[in-house]
Amino acid sequence: MPRFSTLLTTALALATFPTLAQNAALNARIAKLAAQEESKVVAWRRDIHEHPELGNQETRTAGIVAAHLKKLGIEVQTGVARTGVVGILRGGKPGPVVALRADMDGLPVTETTGLPFASQVKTTYNNQPVGVMHACGHDTHVAMLLGAAEVLSQVKKDLPGTVKFIFQPAEEGSLPGETGGAKLMVQEGVMTNPKVDAIFGLHINAQTEVGNLRYRATGEMAAADVFSIKVKGKSAHGAYPWLSVDPVVTAAQIILGLQTIISRQTELTRDAAVLTVGMVHGGVRNNIIPEQVELTGTIRTLDKDMQQKLWADVRRVATGIASSAGATAEVEIVNYTPVTYNDPKLTAQMVPTLRAVAGATNVQEQKAVTGAEDFAYFQEKVPGLFVFVGGMPKGKNPADTAPHHTPNFFVDESGLTLGVTTLATLAADYLGAKR
Template identity: 55%
Template sequence: MTFADRIAAATAAIEPQLIAWRRDLHQHPELGNREFRTASIVAEHLRSLGLDEVKTGVAHTGVVGLLKGGKPGGVVALRADMDGLPVTEAVDLPFASKARAVWNGEEVGVMHACGHDCHVAILMAVASILAGMRADLPGSVKFIFQPAEEMPPEGEEGGAELMIKEGVLQHPTPSAIFGLHVTSRQPAGVIGYRPGPTMASSDKLKITVQGKQTHGAAPWLGVDPIVTSAQIVLGLQTIVSRNLDLNREPAVVTIGAIKGGVRENIIPDAVEMRGTIRSFDEGMRDTIHARVTELAEGIAGASRAQCQVCITKNYPVTRNDPALTEQMLPTLTRVATTGPRPMGIELVPKVTGAEDFSFFQRLIPGLFFFVGVTPPEIEPSQAHANHSPRFIVDERGLEVGVRALANLAVDYLAAQPA
């Protein structure tokens, strides 16, 4: 029996447990750097499989397990993110989340609105399957269960970047890493992939415009930061439309929040704007940062106001290694076109969402792909997106994720020199 046949049989056997894990995790979501219950469940499971090494407390709550195969070979890593979002669930499910927590000083509902509960359950199942094949496994598999992909709380470090600082890619060092994300953009079970830039870099933007407060009936006695901010917002739209070569890559500059003033007849002293910047090319990213600063400061100066621009880099571009993607595409295609519900594989467009899997890809070749979880009766374009309080998962897509990660690990190791 081939590795693929063994993985298929083992996946079918573990699917009920896979779904049970996912539902339990969904009902008990935890925010970034606070995934204590989730980490405990993962660590207990990995230890029960007899893994050679299980580390906990990595980057606060991360768990890392190492499975050494019975045959010599290389090392490959598989990653799943564990955290939920500060979102109050609006889906009527028997296992819907009722959890609440404090996020950046505010009490919030908590929900696995991005599908990380699926990712954890999938990787737990993969660990079970590969542990059952240990004697024939040609090399080692490092299982990385990562906290805080959705950003840690303000003032804290976390996520993939902190895991790397704490040595997750050392002792031993994997030569490749694979990860997946469930998505509402595709029907349940469809695999989506893309070589090269796949998900955008993500930067946080804060612009503070300082004017001079005055009575609203006498604006000439002050400097209006609200009008100045409106001009800046409009000006920012020209950065993408007029300053960038969009034949190369797309980009986004969005202002998502504006705060200023407390009363209709008072022109305030200051206005604060917050936004996000997304791009797929590091050179274009630097250009956007420079133009945002030049434009905002220029408009403010022309309006007799002062302006402070603060841009914080969050995540780099999620860039799938082209050679690794080409090497593993036959594996993904085989998985997508076989199994109990073969749904196929698609070359997907770039995604302007961001992923801190990108930090791993900066150091070793990585492949990050998508698995659809939208029920077949719903058109994906009409489905509630990831991060929505109404995001739903067709659990029939989960076994595809299990077979994909397990087959990628085994096929990659089998192709490496002993």
């Protein structure tokens, strides 16, 4: 039996937004043009994949984007939030402004796919030698948005409004101490001049079969918080631990204590939550008990009340365990990314578009994801919809595919045309519905 939320979404869309059907002829043209762009989109993707760049360093990628947008006659701004590019396409008729966004940065991952266009780029990240790879599909996002820009530029006289193309740097984060990504783009005014009324974005998914689209109204992806715990004790020779207040042992006890926050202190029937310690730093020699150990990790939540509860729990557990050992714990928690929140009304409005583009049976409402996306910063300013597009070969088992952020991450390029069509049609239908 269909979920009530799905039925409600469909009914609301059909009742409130009948004008979407009026765009059928334009949408057919968009689909045809997108299919004609397939080889070009694949070529862009492979070129960008072979030459990945880390966050705030995407100068080559930005150059490709800016050059092509200018070639299409689109107004271009460069150097936005360091390396970002913004294009403005003014339609043939007056109307609202809709934004489409793609992220451009790669990851500090050494590629092992063996693809003929695999990355050979090397760098140093956090003082460690490592490769650079598009291990999350941002290369496909850039290629799909370039394709959508080309398609929409060919039908611009029929667009009642303006399309803003946002090519964003540093979605995966900036180096410590740097502001970047969507947050900096918003701070620099990317949602104004002209003022954006709604925004759409896509993310390729390596565990979703090509031809499929997935979405979730309201909280779709988790807020991501970064916590740091400095456990301070007393140093001593490793042979005489009774002379110390051992921050290593205390830190280990804190790590175990933190795990009980999720397993024993969090009402997971309300919503998912995750707490992970990802880094442990301390000590310089095997027989010296250090004065300090630092723990760093992430908190993921889909609900603001639960987020605040977990923050308080982390502080209570860390300081309490440290105190019981005669040590101290300094806790710092920073919100890195808010919840990726798909506006319910906008989602209801655009679900018929998704179904028209991919086919009704190929559009599914999914469960929430504990990964995070800084697309959320745009959604804090205007209604937004973020959709996942399939990138897994047909017939493959998701369990047999490499996850995102891993050296073998793979995308089936036959799914890119659907992404191009989806982006362009979302823009055209939104503008058409606002006439």
